[in-house]
Amino acid sequence: MEVLDNVRRGLIPAHIYNDKELFELEKARLFSRAWMFVAHESEIPHDGDYVVRRVLDDSFIITRDAKGHVRALFNMCLHRGMQVCRAEMGNASNFRCPYHGWTYRNDGRLTGLPFHREAYGGDDGFPRGSQTLLAAPNLASYNGLIFVNMDPHAQSLEEFLGDFRFYLDFYTRQSRGGLEVRGPQRWRIRANWKIGAENFAGDMYHTPHTHASIVEIGLFREPKAQKRKDGATYWAQCGGGTTYKLPAGSFDERMRYVGYPDEMIDRIKGVWTSRQQQVVGEDGFMISAASCFPNLSFVHNWPKVRDEAGDGRKNEAVLPFISIRLWQPISENETEVCSWFAVDSAAPPEYKKNSYKAYLMCFGSSGMFEQDDVENWVSLTNTAGGSMARRLLLNSRMGLFSDDRPVVEPLSPAAFHGPGYAQVGYNENNQRALLRLWADHLEMPTPSAAAI
Amino acid sequence: MTTAQLGKPLPFNDNRHLQAHQFLVDEAYLLDAQQYETWLDTLTDDIRYLMPVRVTTALGAGFDTSPGMAHFDEDKYSLSRRVARFATEHAWTEDPPSRMRHHISNVRTFAGADEAHLVVESAELLFRSRGDVNAAALVSCGRCDVLRRCDDHWKLARRTITVDESVLRMQNLAVFL
Numbered sequence: 001m002e003v004l005d006n007v008r009r010g011l012i013p014a015h016i017y018n019d020k021e022l023f024e025l026e027k028a029r030l031f032s033r034a035w036m037f038v039a040h041e042s043e044i045p046h047d048g049d050y051v052v053r054r055v056l057d058d059s060f061i062i063t064r065d066a067k068g069h070v071r072a073l074f075n076m077c078l079h080r081g082m083q084v085c086r087a088e089m090g091n092a093s094n095f096r097c098p099y100h101g102w103t104y105r106n107d108g109r110l111t112g113l114p115f116h117r118e119a120y121g122g123d124d125g126f127p128r129g130s131q132t133l134l135a136a137p138n139l140a141s142y143n144g145l146i147f148v149n150m151d152p153h154a155q156s157l158e159e160f161l162g163d164f165r166f167y168l169d170f171y172t173r174q175s176r177g178g179l180e181v182r183g184p185q186r187w188r189i190r191a192n193w194k195i196g197a198e199n200f201a202g203d204m205y206h207t208p209h210t211h212a213s214i215v216e217i218g219l220f221r222e223p224k225a226q227k228r229k230d231g232a233t234y235w236a237q238c239g240g241g242t243t244y245k246l247p248a249g250s251f252d253e254r255m256r257y258v259g260y261p262d263e264m265i266d267r268i269k270g271v272w273t274s275r276q277q278q279v280v281g282e283d284g285f286m287i288s289a290a291s292c293f294p295n296l297s298f299v300h301n302w303p304k305v306r307d308e309a310g311d312g313r314k315n316e317a318v319l320p321f322i323s324i325r326l327w328q329p330i331s332e333n334e335t336e337v338c339s340w341f342a343v344d345s346a347a348p349p350e351y352k353k354n355s356y357k358a359y360l361m362c363f364g365s366s367g368m369f370e371q372d373d374v375e376n377w378v379s380l381t382n383t384a385g386g387s388m389a390r391r392l393l394l395n396s397r398m399g400l401f402s403d404d405r406p407v408v409e410p411l412s413p414a415a416f417h418g419p420g421y422a423q424v425g426y427n428e429n430n431q432r433a434l435l436r437l438w439a440d441h442l443e444m445p446t447p448s449a450a451a452i
Numbered sequence: 453m454t455t456a457q458l459g460k461p462l463p464f465n466d467n468r469h470l471q472a473h474q475f476l477v478d479e480a481y482l483l484d485a486q487q488y489e490t491w492l493d494t495l496t497d498d499i500r501y502l503m504p505v506r507v508t509t510a511l512g513a514g515f516d517t518s519p520g521m522a523h524f525d526e527d528k529y530s531l532s533r534r535v536a537r538f539a540t541e542h543a544w545t546e547d548p549p550s551r552m553r554h555h556i557s558n559v560r561t562f563a564g565a566d567e568a569h570l571v572v573e574s575a576e577l578l579f580r581s582r583g584d585v586n587a588a589a590l591v592s593c594g595r596c597d598v599l600r601r602c603d604d605h606w607k608l609a610r611r612t613i614t615v616d617e618s619v620l621r622m623q624n625l626a627v628f629l
Contacts, residue, residue, distance in 0.1 A: 086508070087507075087508050087509045087510045087513065088507050088508040088509070088618065089507055089509060089518075090509055090510055090513050092510075182518070182519065182520045182521040183505060183518055183521040184505075184518075184521075185505050185518075185521065185523060185620075186505075186618065186619040186620070187619060187620035187621070187622065187623070187624075188619060188620070188621050188623075189623045189624075190586050190623065191623075209542075210544065212540070212542035213537045213540040213542040213543045214537070216537075216540045216542065217533050217536040217537050217540065218533075219533055219537075305529075305530075306529050307529055336619060341521065356520075356525070357525070357530065360522065360524070360525055360526075360530070361530050361533065361534075364523070365523045365620060365624065365625050366503075366523050366524050366624070366625035366626075368533070368534060368537055370624060371543075371545040371624040371625075371626040372542075372543065372544045372545050374545070374623045374624050375544050375545040375623070375624070376544070378586065378623055379583075382585050382586065
């Protein structure tokens with residue numbers, strides 16, 4: 001397909017950001033077999049806890065059953081197809097369908113069926129004991145991040161994530177206990193889902209301009225143009241992200257610079273490998289935004305959450321926050337954003353409080369960074385829907401000469417201790433890598449559904 | 453916070469109710485016009501401005517907000533940063549500015565803990581239109597406010613915004629409610 005060939009060359013047909021036919025193809029060939037993030041295990045800490053999440057049009061109850069196992073149950077009664085759970089979160093031992101009263105345990109087993117003997121002749125007519133709500137075809141988790149895959153034959157989550165796990169740990173494993181998350185905030189934007197995923201994957205170039213106001217008001221000291229291009233981007237297998245270059249110092253000093261208290265640094269050193277620590281301590285790079293194909297993103301920034309003048313707690317004013325976000329596709333031109341605040345479960349209460357504040361000020365539905373991003377993406381999506389957009393190839397070749405040689409040589413393993421391809425400065429390597437995976441999926445036919 | 457424990461609302465001809473109602477209407481005009489620096493002066497220095505995330509839960513679950521998560525959970529410093537950002541030349545989301553109308557209704561005023569405080573609840577519908585392509589966006593919410601007497605006028609000391617949607621249909625909250 002010519003569209004995909006252009007995408008692979010870094011020349012993006014503008015209509016891919018608002019094209020109904022391509023969205024149908026994404027549903028058939030991409031979301032049908034990609035690992036889709038649905039929840040974090042800390043959202044359902046106790047037996048019986050559940051949240052209801054969608055993968056495109058399919059609703060799943062993500063439950064922790066009576067034995068503590070996490071399950072993803074298709075939220076549709078076996079009888080007439082009613083949603084058996086219409087709340088979005090809670091705690092329940094059973095789900096009872098409101099239509100005819102069929103009842104399921106929180107592990108999915110059908111346990112109650114009114115008038116089973118009279119209506120069905122008992123198990124002879126309907127063998128109740130062997131029935132369960134449909135389970136998601138594939139379910140797996142990494143560092144508490146729960147993913148669903150609609151393809152029962154998909155490669156394992158561990159294989160899929162591969163080298164990107166090295167970077168996922170920075171966001172999701174800062175102690176043995178791992179993360180706790182709050183939220184998500186949910187809101188709809190009139191923008192194509194790919195734009196946010198690309199932006200978080202590698203767009204260091206937009207930061208000094210789009211987010212100029214953030215520096216001007218003293219919220220974040222880093223995104224000045226000079227600082228941003230000193231950072232490195234990296235791509236490893238299924239995901240990649242951006243970093244900032246930190247001032248000289250040891251691992252501890254650099255972690256303190258972005259606001260981690262010493263007790264958290266000690267716990268982090270207990271769980272990050274020496275190579276992971278070298279990325280910060282020797283190479284001097286600190287993770288910022290990242291995306292994991294297809295539609296999961298992360299952000300880690302360190303804003304100033306209060307005016308330090310007067311209250312004598314100067315070194316507590318800057319501190320980091322972590323956010324997890326999902327670009328949940330609604331259509332070719334609409335996305336539901338789900339944005340969680342995440343913090344290490346062992347972090348001190350005061351840190352959690354301030355980190356939450358940092359998140360709210362910067363990202364999420366009211367976040368000051370986010371506000372300007374979405375304005376751009378909505379505008380882009382609108383314009384991509386017209387006929388002129390079909391004549392326009394957007395240049396996404398930043399970082400490449402015309403013969404595909406890199407403008408800046410990649411970082412050597414001695415200068416960047418993480419896996420994958422990393423380089424300093426402005427480039428669109430990661431956006432191209434993400435869209436190459438997108439093109440690979442769209443090109444690969446899916447087996448017919450006849451096997452079901 | 454609910455007003456259930458506060459007894460009956462003040463009669464609509466009570467002077468305190470009239471003052472509270474006027475405060476909310478005057479504020480709505482400031483917010484429509486994006487006169488945010490003036491608006492900031494109507495807030496006490498210890499303002500808490502909270503907008504929890506609403507969630508759909510079963511009847512009897514005992515909660516309908518996302519535990520520990522809000523759209524806004526602000527103090528004077530964070531609100532002042534938001535206002536300062538709008539005053540820069542690089543707050544792109546509001547350049548060009550939205551056309552907004554804060555519709556305030558169903559205002560009831562209750563006597564507060566002492567004479568210096570009033571509790572006011574209201575319904576609010578924000579209409580926000582941007583550009584000429586996309587449909588306008590709406591946010592419907594209830595608000596419960598505490599007003600505090602400061603010299604000869606009232607200031608907003610606390611606001612809890614109870615939004616009526618679990619999934620906002622607005623591209624961002626680069627607005628105040």
